[in-house]
Amino acid sequence: MTNEPRIIERNALNRLLEVLVQEGYQIVGPTLGEGAIVYGPVQSSEDFPAGWTDEQEGGVYRLKKRADKALFGYVVGPHSWKKYLHPPERRLWTGQANGTDFELTPEPIESTRFAFFGVRSCELHAIEIQDRVFIHDDHVDEDYKARRENAFVVVVQCGQAGKTCFCVSMNTGPKAESGYDLALTEILDEGRHFFHAVAGSPKGAAILQQVEARAATSSDNAEAEETVQKASQQMGRTLDTAGVKELLQENAEHPRWDLVADRCLSCANCTMVCPTCFCSTVEDTTDLTGDHTERWQKWDSCFTMDFSYLHGGSVRASTKSRYRQWLTHKLSSWIDQFGSSGCVGCGRCVTWCPVGIDLTEEVRSIREDKLVPLSSKKEASNGNA
Amino acid sequence: MESVQRQNVMLPSPYRVHRVHRETEDTFTLELTGKDGAAPSEFIPGQFNMLYAFGIGEVPISISGRSESSGGWLQTIREVGTVTRALHRMKRGGVLGLRGPFGTGWPIEEAQGNDIVFMAGGIGLAPLRPALHVVQSKRDQFGEVVLLYGARTPESLLFEKERELWRAKFGVQVKVTVDAAGREWKRNVGVVTSLVERTSFDPDHTVAFICGPEVMMRFSVAELKQSGIPEDKIYISMERNMKCAVGFCGHCQFGPTFICKDGPVFRYDRIRRFLAVREI
Numbered sequence: 001m002t003n004e005p006r007i008i009e010r011n012a013l014n015r016l017l018e019v020l021v022q023e024g025y026q027i028v029g030p031t032l033g034e035g036a037i038v039y040g041p042v043q044s045s046e047d048f049p050a051g052w053t054d055e056q057e058g059g060v061y062r063l064k065k066r067a068d069k070a071l072f073g074y075v076v077g078p079h080s081w082k083k084y085l086h087p088p089e090r091r092l093w094t095g096q097a098n099g100t101d102f103e104l105t106p107e108p109i110e111s112t113r114f115a116f117f118g119v120r121s122c123e124l125h126a127i128e129i130q131d132r133v134f135i136h137d138d139h140v141d142e143d144y145k146a147r148r149e150n151a152f153v154v155v156v157q158c159g160q161a162g163k164t165c166f167c168v169s170m171n172t173g174p175k176a177e178s179g180y181d182l183a184l185t186e187i188l189d190e191g192r193h194f195f196h197a198v199a200g201s202p203k204g205a206a207i208l209q210q211v212e213a214r215a216a217t218s219s220d221n222a223e224a225e226e227t228v229q230k231a232s233q234q235m236g237r238t239l240d241t242a243g244v245k246e247l248l249q250e251n252a253e254h255p256r257w258d259l260v261a262d263r264c265l266s267c268a269n270c271t272m273v274c275p276t277c278f279c280s281t282v283e284d285t286t287d288l289t290g291d292h293t294e295r296w297q298k299w300d301s302c303f304t305m306d307f308s309y310l311h312g313g314s315v316r317a318s319t320k321s322r323y324r325q326w327l328t329h330k331l332s333s334w335i336d337q338f339g340s341s342g343c344v345g346c347g348r349c350v351t352w353c354p355v356g357i358d359l360t361e362e363v364r365s366i367r368e369d370k371l372v373p374l375s376s377k378k379e380a381s382n383g384n385a
Numbered sequence: 386m387e388s389v390q391r392q393n394v395m396l397p398s399p400y401r402v403h404r405v406h407r408e409t410e411d412t413f414t415l416e417l418t419g420k421d422g423a424a425p426s427e428f429i430p431g432q433f434n435m436l437y438a439f440g441i442g443e444v445p446i447s448i449s450g451r452s453e454s455s456g457g458w459l460q461t462i463r464e465v466g467t468v469t470r471a472l473h474r475m476k477r478g479g480v481l482g483l484r485g486p487f488g489t490g491w492p493i494e495e496a497q498g499n500d501i502v503f504m505a506g507g508i509g510l511a512p513l514r515p516a517l518h519v520v521q522s523k524r525d526q527f528g529e530v531v532l533l534y535g536a537r538t539p540e541s542l543l544f545e546k547e548r549e550l551w552r553a554k555f556g557v558q559v560k561v562t563v564d565a566a567g568r569e570w571k572r573n574v575g576v577v578t579s580l581v582e583r584t585s586f587d588p589d590h591t592v593a594f595i596c597g598p599e600v601m602m603r604f605s606v607a608e609l610k611q612s613g614i615p616e617d618k619i620y621i622s623m624e625r626n627m628k629c630a631v632g633f634c635g636h637c638q639f640g641p642t643f644i645c646k647d648g649p650v651f652r653y654d655r656i657r658r659f660l661a662v663r664e665i
Contacts, residue, residue, distance in 0.1 A: 092395050095439060101420075101480045102439045106393045138646050139394050139631035249640075252662045279635030282395075282628050286440040293440040297395070300634070307636060309626050311465040321664030325638070333641035 397482025506597020
C-alpha cells in the first residue's frame with residue numbers, strides 16, 4: 001500500500017528531489033537569502049537552510065543558528081507561495097497598433113510545473129483561500145488555475161511555532177491534514193535524522209514509490225504526531241474568532257481604529273507578506289511611438305491612496321480607514337465573500353510590520369472595549385450608538 | 386464571444402466607434418458596434434463595460450442605451466481623467482477595446498404593474514436611460530413614471546430630446562433642476578430631492594431607481610423614504626475604483642460586496658449599513 005507512511009532517511013532526501021525533477025517539476029523551496037528564509041529555486045537538499053531557524057516577534061525577524069542540522073527547523077519567512085501562483089508582476093497582454101486599428105495578444109498561460117517543497121499547513125490553507133478567489137468564484141483566472149493545477153505540493157509539517165503564530169486559533173494548522181501531494185515530518189532524534197512521509201494524492205504516491213524508503217513503524221508514526229503536537233503547544237499568539245465577522249462590522253467606528261492609525265505607517269508590508277492578500281492593479285506601459293503597449297498586472301495594496309481613487313479623490317483618504325478596510329476584509333467580509341476567513345494565522349503581518357502592529361491585539365482590544373465599555377472612553381459609546 | 390471571454394477575462398475585444406454624439410462640453414456618447422459593424426450582445430440596463438483606449442488605459446462605463454439605427458451599444462462618458470480624455474478624442478471608425486457587459490442591472494420586471502421613480506444626478510442619467518427605454522417600449526405595463534433629474538448647470542443637462550419625448554409622448558412626469566443658472570433659466574434651481582414632493586406616485590406600489598453622486602443618492606433615498614417608499618423598493622447604482630471588473634483586483638470592495646459583480650445596482654436595504662460609514 002503506497003498510502004502507508006514511509007520513512008525517508010536524510011541522506012535519501014535528494015532522491016525525492018531527483019524524482020521530482022525527473023517528473024518535470026521545477027522545485028522551489030526555502031533557501032537562505034536576503035537575511036531571511038525565502039523561497040527560491042532548489043537544486044538539492046543542500047540548498048535548504050540546514051541548521052538555521054528564525055526568531056520572530058511583532059516587528060522582529062532574526063535568523064539564528066540551531067544546535068542541530070534540521071533543514072526545516074524554522075517557522076515561515078516573508079515569502080509565501082503566492083509569488084509563484086499569483087506572481088507580483090505578470091504581463092497580461094501586448095498590443096500593437098495598426099493605423100486606427102490594433103491587435104492584442106494575450107500572454108501565454110504559464111506552463112512551468114512547480115513543486116513547492118516545504119509548504120506549511122497555514123500556507124496550504126492560504127493557497128486554498130486564493131483558489132476560491134481565482135478559480136471557484138464567478139470568473140476564472142486561467143493563468144492562476146494552470147499554475148495551481150500544475151503544482152506539486154510537498155508539505156513539511158511544523159515542528160515548532162513562532163511567537164507570532166496563531167494557526168491553532170484559525171483552525172489552519174499546525175498539521176496539514178489534506179490538500180497536499182506529499183506530507184513530510186522532519187524528525188531529529190538521538191543522532192537520527194529522517195523524514196516521515198505520507199502521500200496525499202495518487203501523484204504523491206507515485207513519486208513516493210520511486211524513493212528509497214522503508215515502512216514507518218507505529219513508533220515512527222507516534223514520533224511524527226508528537227512533533228506537530230509540540231508545535232501546536234507553542235503558539236505565540238491567539239485570536240478569538242467567535243463572532244469576529246459581526247464584531248468588526250458592528251465596530252466600524254470604534255476608537256481603536258484611530259489608535260492603530262496613529263502607529264500604522266500605511267507601508268503595505270502586511271499585505272505584501274500576507275499569503276492570502278490577492279489585490280492587484282494593472283499598469284499599461286506604452287513605448288514612445290505609441291504603437292506598442294503592454295498591460296501588466298501587479299500586486300497592489302489597500303494601504304495605498306491610489307487603491308480607492310475615484311475621480312476627485314480617494315475614498316479611503318485616512319490611514320484609519322485603510323487599516324480598517326484591511327483588517328475588516330481579512331477577518332470579516334472575507335467570510336461573506338468567500339465563505340471562510342482570509343486569515344490563516346501565519347503571523348507574517350505581525351512579524352513584518354515595521355512598528356509591530358498585531359492584528360490579534362487589535363481584535364482583542366475591540367472585543368474587550370465592547371464587552372467592558374470604559375467610562376473614560378466617551379467616543380466609544382458615541383461611536384457605537 | 387463568450388468563450389473568448391471565458392478564456393481570458395482580462396483581454397479586451399475590439400469594437401468600432403460607429404458614431405460619436407457630442408452631448409455637452411465635457412460629455413459625449415460613443416456608439417459601439419463589432420469591428421464588422423455587427424450589433425453587440427444583449428445587456429441588462431444598469432450593466433457596464435470596461436472601455437480601453439489603446440495605449441492609455443481602461444475605465445468602467447455604464448451602457449447608456451442601444452442605437453436604434455446601428456444596434457450598437459451607447460456609452461455616455463464624461464471627461465474626468467486620462468482615459469476618458471483619450472476616449473473623447475475617438476473618431477468615427479476608430480477602434481477601442483471592450484470587456485463586458487458586467488454587473489447587475491435595474492430590476493425593471495419588479496417595477497411592472499407598479500409606479501417607477503427614476504432619480505438621476507449629473508451623468509447618473511446615463512445608466513438609467515436604458516431602463517427608461519424599456520419602460521418606453523412597454524409603457525402600458527407601468528403606472529406612473531417619474532423622472533427627477535438634477536445637474537450642475539442648464540448647459541450640463543443630458544438627453545434633452547429624449548426627456549421631452551418621454552414627457553410629451555410617454556406620459557412620464559419629468560422634472561429637472563440645476564444647482565446654479567443664469568437669469569434665462571426659468572425652471573427649478575436647487576437639489577433634486579426638492580422635486581419629490583411635486584410629483585405623484587403611489588408610495589405603496591412604487592419602485593425607485595437612483596443613480597448619481599453618492600451624497601445625492603443618500604439624500605434621495607432619505608427623501609423617498611420620507612414620501613413612503615419602503616427601503617426594499619429602492620435601488621441605487623454604486624461606483625468605486627475598478628481594475629478588473631471580474632472580482633480579482635479587490636479595488637471595488639464596498640463593505641463585503643464587490644461593486645463589479647454584486648453591483649453596481651444594489652437594493653438599498655442590503656447596503657444601507659455600509660453607506661452610513663465614512664471612507665468604507
